Amino acid sequence: MIEALGRLLLMSAILMLFSVPTVSAAALSNQTEDQGLFYKTLETLRKTLNFFKREYRNVNLDTIIGTRIVEGQLTVLLQRITKNPTDWPVDDYLLRELHGLRDLAKDISDKAIPFVEASDPAYYKNIGALLAAGFWELKYPSRDFTGLETYWPYQPGETLREEDSDNCLAEFFGTGSFSEDKCRISSKCWKAMTQPGYNGYSLSHQVFYLQIGEQFGCREGMEWHRLLNRQPTLDKLSATFCFNMLREASLIYMNGFPEGRQDLFMEQAALCGMMGYREFFESNWLQAILSWYDENKACYTGHAIFETEVEYRKPTSKLEHLIVKREERPLANGCLCHRSTVAAGALVNYVRYILEWEAVAKLN
Template identity: 30%
Template sequence: MITKYAAGFISSHQRSHRLTKFTCQHQNQESRMWRVCLFAFLYLVRVDADDWSFPSKYDAIDGLECLLRYMSRTRKDLNLDGVFGVRMGEGELKSLLTSTEHRFSPELTNRIRDLLGVAESISSDAVPLLAKSAGDYFKNFRPVLKEAWQFQKFRYQIRKLDDRQIEFAKKTKIKEDEMFDEEKSDLCMTGLLGTGKWKEPCSTTDDCLKSMVLEDTNGYHVTHQLLYLSLARRMGCEGVFQRRLEKFEKSWSDLEMEKCSRVYVEMVKAEESGKLEKDVSFRDLFLESIAICGPLGFFQVLRPKWLGMVLAWQNESGCFNLGIPDYEDDYSEAEVREIDKHERQRKLLVDRILSDGCSSHASGLGAGFFAAYVHLYSLRPELLVESGRTFVPAENVAQIRSKLRRCSSNSAALDNPGKDTPYFISLIFVIVVLIGLWRWGKLRRRVLSFTAKLAQTRIV
């Protein structure tokens, strides 16, 4: 009898031990599942919150689509500089799509591919028209319109501006007496192309080289210096020029860093001083500066707050209007002189004001501007968060996104502000799993608790 009772006690004890072990194992598994799901939930919420924030890369995509739709409607009226801007945007989109290191959702990939198709269509239709209307100017710059323009010849690299260069640019006094000469700049660039009076590509003079590496420049002078460097690289002139640059003790990378640091400082000052609001024509230079230094990989110039600001400038039609307002009663005499000075400099650039008052030059630059943002923040969305955002009133965001929706058939600005469908579906799935685990956990704990009590009763 004792032996039988002892065997029964041992058997009950073993069952209790197995039950306890089973309970602990499942509690550990449940705990691990909770941790995994919670991590996935927090990650997806972070991505989702970023996409809902303003501005997001989807706002840049919507802005670009609105602009390209406008330029598609007015392609017959665009000038060479406007078409070149479209080629710049085309190059950024093409570089993004050919990236082998990143995989995007089908929705994002298809949308970027559609925008690239629109840009290619605009360029292919506008170039033959320019051949008939632009004369010698087109002949001199035809090579830059042949295909999409990519500032980085090989793999896209994201770079950081040197803090020392930025501090140096802040302290350096600009030579205000040196007026930028557009004709001289064009002559130097045709030397690289081997057009005009030049017989061979990669041709230059000491005067051209000095002008294009000159320090203490600003405005259109510095942006055209960067264009000159980009064109030289595109034409395969690095070897020829590097030897000539040695006497200036400058490398190619040093020059790009130096010029874009100066651009960055100048644009920050323009924003902080309110110049971008007082002098509407200065926005053309702002767009040009970002559209050049952004594709060179300098992420600091692609500030989120600047994207939001430019989206606010964009017209309902999608273009950019740089008309000068009646400012004589609003600004001081010194401010009026400064605006007039910049406006005279801007008129040196080859621009065409379209019938609705939009600037072909600025609108073309807008294509490069938006595409640079789409490129960077599609590859590195965390930079959009790390760079920080400036608070934008909700009513302003609503106005901007409403405008984008009206001119962009695919805009997700209001109904689905910046959300990639797979992220949205994944987020819902994780929430459902978490709720299911919670409800199942409660039920299972009750069953296990009841079973454990029953086992203990049997032991007793």
């Protein structure tokens, strides 16, 4: 009874904390200030893309996943604006700006792919399908959490390794060692990539895994595995993972955005933002992300975290393969590829949600 009451109180506190998304009237109250913040977001997104444009010969595969995400999310946003142009607070100047950013992201991706393939052909062979044009045009509607999602206590430390995560992604594409057939998913991978209780990059990679499987057309096989394991629907699995990511993001915020967690914080907003979860988007969170951009070096910088520095949990079963965030690549002047990539992914979603809020406000 006491445990149930504690669960109820915690849930109530979480709902109160996150009941108003960033694009609400409470979070964006002053119109002039809001417009300044919005255009600062566009400016920083463009500067980040220009960094990738300068370095397209040197970036890694994960960076181009990021530029494809920017391209895909702006494509979806522009489609929605075009469908109902009078509903959106978008003038000709802003429309040109959005098209320009989308085209810039596409151009970077197209130019960089041959260099990415040449620099790591094995990695490209395994998961290069993620770089296909249009792959990241996720079209989820904006939504809030229901408050009924399962949650688990936060535990520090990672529980999966990146190599195993990539091998599980390769099963979707038929490029791994398990099978050459597309969408042939092993029980080992499914259980490892959908098991509850993860935090950190391990948790964000679970969302990444589900997104990729659905986008590549492997839903039938995913449904088979989740029914076999008596799991909830794929949408509920994603909602559960994103809900726990939101709770972790709030902890990062409450702890003052420690530098070592900023990269993860932006990755959480990028991945779950694409799935429509607008509760990741608070104006003070956006201001923090904008402040981390290094104007002097024209990119996102900071302390690069590598696998040797990552804290792991002790594995509790053979299914738990330790993972860290996707590999960082420092470039000239201390610019960081992964950090800049997740920043771009978060910023493009802020553009979406601010415009959506303004569209709703316009109708009301």
